[in-house]
Amino acid sequence: MSFADHLPILPVLLPLAAGIVLLALRGTGTGVQRAASLVATLALVPLAVALFAATADGTHFVYRLGNWDAPFGIVLVADRLAAWMLLVTAAVAAFALLYAVNGTDREGRHFHVLFQLQLFGLNGAFLTGDLFNLFVFFEILLLASYGLLLHGGGRLRVKAGLHFVVINLIGSTLFLFAVGTLYGATGTLNMADLAVRLAASPAGNTALVQSAALLLFVVFALKAALVPLYLWLPAAYGQTSAPVAALFAIMTKVGVYSILRVYSLFTGLGDGPLAGLLDAWLLPLALVTLALGVLGSAASSGLRQQTAYFVVVSVGTLLVALALGTPGALAAGLYYLPHSTFATAALFLLADSIARARGTLGDRFEPGPALPHAAWLGGLFFAVAVAVAGLPPLSGFLAKFMLLQAAVATPHASAVLAVVLAGGLIGVIVLARSGSLLFYRSQATEGAGPSPSAVALAPVAGLLALTVALTIAAGPVSEAAGDIASQLHAPRLYIDAVLGARP
Amino acid sequence: MDALLALAIGVLTAAGVFLALRPRTFPVVLGLTFLSYAVNLFLFAMGRLAVGVPPIISETASGYTDPLPQALVLTAIVISFGMTAFVIVLALKARAELGNDHVDGLEHETDRHA
Numbered sequence: 001m002s003f004a005d006h007l008p009i010l011p012v013l014l015p016l017a018a019g020i021v022l023l024a025l026r027g028t029g030t031g032v033q034r035a036a037s038l039v040a041t042l043a044l045v046p047l048a049v050a051l052f053a054a055t056a057d058g059t060h061f062v063y064r065l066g067n068w069d070a071p072f073g074i075v076l077v078a079d080r081l082a083a084w085m086l087l088v089t090a091a092v093a094a095f096a097l098l099y100a101v102n103g104t105d106r107e108g109r110h111f112h113v114l115f116q117l118q119l120f121g122l123n124g125a126f127l128t129g130d131l132f133n134l135f136v137f138f139e140i141l142l143l144a145s146y147g148l149l150l151h152g153g154g155r156l157r158v159k160a161g162l163h164f165v166v167i168n169l170i171g172s173t174l175f176l177f178a179v180g181t182l183y184g185a186t187g188t189l190n191m192a193d194l195a196v197r198l199a200a201s202p203a204g205n206t207a208l209v210q211s212a213a214l215l216l217f218v219v220f221a222l223k224a225a226l227v228p229l230y231l232w233l234p235a236a237y238g239q240t241s242a243p244v245a246a247l248f249a250i251m252t253k254v255g256v257y258s259i260l261r262v263y264s265l266f267t268g269l270g271d272g273p274l275a276g277l278l279d280a281w282l283l284p285l286a287l288v289t290l291a292l293g294v295l296g297s298a299a300s301s302g303l304r305q306q307t308a309y310f311v312v313v314s315v316g317t318l319l320v321a322l323a324l325g326t327p328g329a330l331a332a333g334l335y336y337l338p339h340s341t342f343a344t345a346a347l348f349l350l351a352d353s354i355a356r357a358r359g360t361l362g363d364r365f366e367p368g369p370a371l372p373h374a375a376w377l378g379g380l381f382f383a384v385a386v387a388v389a390g391l392p393p394l395s396g397f398l399a400k401f402m403l404l405q406a407a408v409a410t411p412h413a414s415a416v417l418a419v420v421l422a423g424g425l426i427g428v429i430v431l432a433r434s435g436s437l438l439f440y441r442s443q444a445t446e447g448a449g450p451s452p453s454a455v456a457l458a459p460v461a462g463l464l465a466l467t468v469a470l471t472i473a474a475g476p477v478s479e480a481a482g483d484i485a486s487q488l489h490a491p492r493l494y495i496d497a498v499l500g501a502r503p
Numbered sequence: 504m505d506a507l508l509a510l511a512i513g514v515l516t517a518a519g520v521f522l523a524l525r526p527r528t529f530p531v532v533l534g535l536t537f538l539s540y541a542v543n544l545f546l547f548a549m550g551r552l553a554v555g556v557p558p559i560i561s562e563t564a565s566g567y568t569d570p571l572p573q574a575l576v577l578t579a580i581v582i583s584f585g586m587t588a589f590v591i592v593l594a595l596k597a598r599a600e601l602g603n604d605h606v607d608g609l610e611h612e613t614d615r616h617a
Contacts, residue, residue, distance in 0.1 A: 132575060132578075136578065136582070139582050139586075143585070143586070143589070146589065146593075150593070150596075153600075154600075155600050155601060155608075158593070158596055158597050158600045158601070159597065159600075159601060159607070159608045161593065162528070162593055162594065162597045162606065163606070165589070165590055165593055166523070166531060166535065166590065166606075169535050169586055169590065170523060170535070170538065172582075172583075172586070173535075173538045173539060173541075173542050176542040176545075176546060176579055177542055177545060179546075179575075180542070180545050180546040180549040180572075180575075181549070183546075183549050183550075183571070183572065183575075184548075184549035184550075184551075189571075
C-alpha cells in the first residue's frame with residue numbers, strides 16, 4: 001500500500017490527532033496552541049484538494065478499515081460528493097479559526113481541542129459508508145459542538161445550549177431506533193449493502209422499512225433544520241460566539257448531505273419499497289422552510305439572529321434543489337452549497353465585528369453610535385449582504401438562476417419560482433433595512449466600542465474572496481457540480497465499488 | 504418473552520417521552536435516560552431473541568445469537584452515558600446561570616406544582 005492509498009482516512013485522522021496533541025499542549029502558551037491548531041486545520045485544505053483531484057474522474061475511493069471486506073467491515077468511501085463537502089468544510093474551518101485566534105479562543109477553555117474534534121466528526125460523517133458509523137460521527141460532531149456552542153458562557157448562551165443539547169439527544173435516540181429497525185429488517189448496516197437489500201426486501205416488510213427510512217429522514221431533517229424542526233437553530237446560532245457560528249454554517253449541511261447520500265442510495269435503484277418515499281414530503285417542506293426562514297429574518301431583533309435565519313433560508317433553497325431531483329437542479333444545489341456556507345459564515349464573523357464596534361448596544365437593531373471605520377465595515381457588510389441575498393454579480397445569483405432554470409422544466413415550476421423569487425426579494429429588503437439602520441441611522445458619537453482590527457476583518461474578506469472565486473470560476477465549478485449530480489444519479493456505481501472492493 | 508420485551512420498550516419509551524416534555528430540567532434528563540434505555544433494549548432485540556446461546560464461535564454451541572447488535576448496544580450505552588453526564592452538568596450550569604431549573608429559564612406560576 002502506498003501513501004496515496006491511505007488518502008481517505010487522513011482527513012479523519014489528522015483532526016483527531018491534532019485534538020489529542022492540543023489536549024496535551026494545554027499547559028503551554030496560547031501561541032503554541034494557536035499555531036498547532038492552525039497548522040492542523042490548514043493542512044486539511046491540501047488533503048481535501050488531493051481527494052477532490054483523486055475522485056474527479058468518477059472513482060469511488062473505498063478504504064476498508066482493518067482490511068475487512070464490505071459489508072462485514074466498516075468502509076470509508078470518498079466519491080465526488082464527499083470530496084466536495086470536505087473541501088467546503090476545510091475552507092470554512094480555516095477562516096473561522098483565523099477569526100477565532102484574534103481572541104475568541106481565550107474566552108473559555110479547550111476551544112482548539114473542541115474545534116479539532118468537531119472537524120473530526122464532520123469529516124468522518126462525510127466519508128463513512130456505514131450507517132451506524134454515521135451515527136457515531138454525528139455524536140462526535142455533536143458532542144464537540146455542545147462544547148463549542150457554550151464556549152465563553154453567558155446566560156443566553158447556556159439557555160440556547162440546553163435546548164440544543166436536549167433536542168439533539170432526542171434526535172440521536174430516534175437515529176438509533178431507525179438504525180435498529182433497518183438492521184432488524186435487512187441484517188446489514190453498510191449503506192451500499194442496505195441499498196441492495198432494501199430494493200429486494202419482501203412485501204411483508206414494506207411498512208417496517210418505510211417507517212425506518214422516514215424516521216431516519218426526521219433525524220436528518222432535525223440536523224438540517226427543516227420545518228418544523230428548525231426552531232432550535234436561530235437561538236443556538238444567534239447566541240454562540242462568531243467563529244463557532246461560522247463553523248456551524250457547515251453543520252446544517254451535514255443533515256442535507258446525509259439526506260442526499262442515504263436517499264440517493266435507498267431510493268436510487270428504481271423499484272423497491274422505498275422508491276419515491278420522500279417525493280411527497282421534501283419539496284413542500286423545503287419551500288415552507290425557505291419562506292419561514294425569510295420571514296424569521298425580517299422579524300429578527302439582532303444581526304446575528306438574522307444571519308441564523310439566513311442559514312435556514314439556505315437550507316430551504318438547498319433542499320428545494322434536492323427535492324426537484326433532476327440532475328440540473330441537483331447541480332445547482334451543489335453549486336449553491338459552498339456559496340451559501342461561505343456567505344453566511346462571513347456574515348456571522350462580520351456581525352461580531354459590528355457588534356463589538358457598537359459597544360454595549362451589540363448587534364441589536366436600534367439606532368446607535370456612529371461606527372468607527374464605518375466605510376470599511378459598511379462596505380464589507382454591503383458585499384456580504386449581496387452574497388447572502390443572492391444578488392448579481394456574486395455566485396449566489398448564478399446558483400439561484402441555475403436552480404430556477406432547472407425548475408422551469410418540472411411540474412412544480414410555479415411554486416418553486418414564486419417562493420424562491422419572493423424569498424429573494426424579501427431577503428434583499430431585510431438586509432438593506434439592517435444595513436441602513438446599522439450604518440446610517442447613527443446618532444451619538446459616544447458609546448462606540450473599539451474599532452475593528454484588520455485581522456478581524458481579513459477572514460470576512462477571505463470568505464468573500466472565495467465567493468468571488470466561485471463566480472469567476474463558475475464554468476468549471478458548475479461542471480464539477482454537474483459531475484457530482486450525475487454520479488449521485490448512478491448509485492449502482494457506488495454500490496459496485498463498495499461491495500466489489502477486494503484487496 | 505417477546506411480549507414482555509416489547510412491553511418493556513414501550514413503557515420505557517412512553518415514560519421517556521412524557522418526562523422529556525416536562526418543564527423542569529431534572530425530569531427532562533430522566534426522560535432522556537429512559538429513552539436511551541428503551542433504545543438500547545430495542546437495538547438488542549433487533550438481533551432477534553435467543554436464550555442460552557453464545558455470540559462467538561464455540562465447539563459445544565447448539566446455535567448462535569447475532570453478535571453485532573451487542574456491539575452496537577455497547578457503543579450506544581457508552582455514548583448515551585457520556586451524553587447524560589454532560590447534560591446533567593449543563594442543567595446544573597443552567598440552574599446557576601438562570602436562577603431556576605425551568606427549561607426556558609423563566610419561573611411560571613402555573614407549574615409550581617407540576
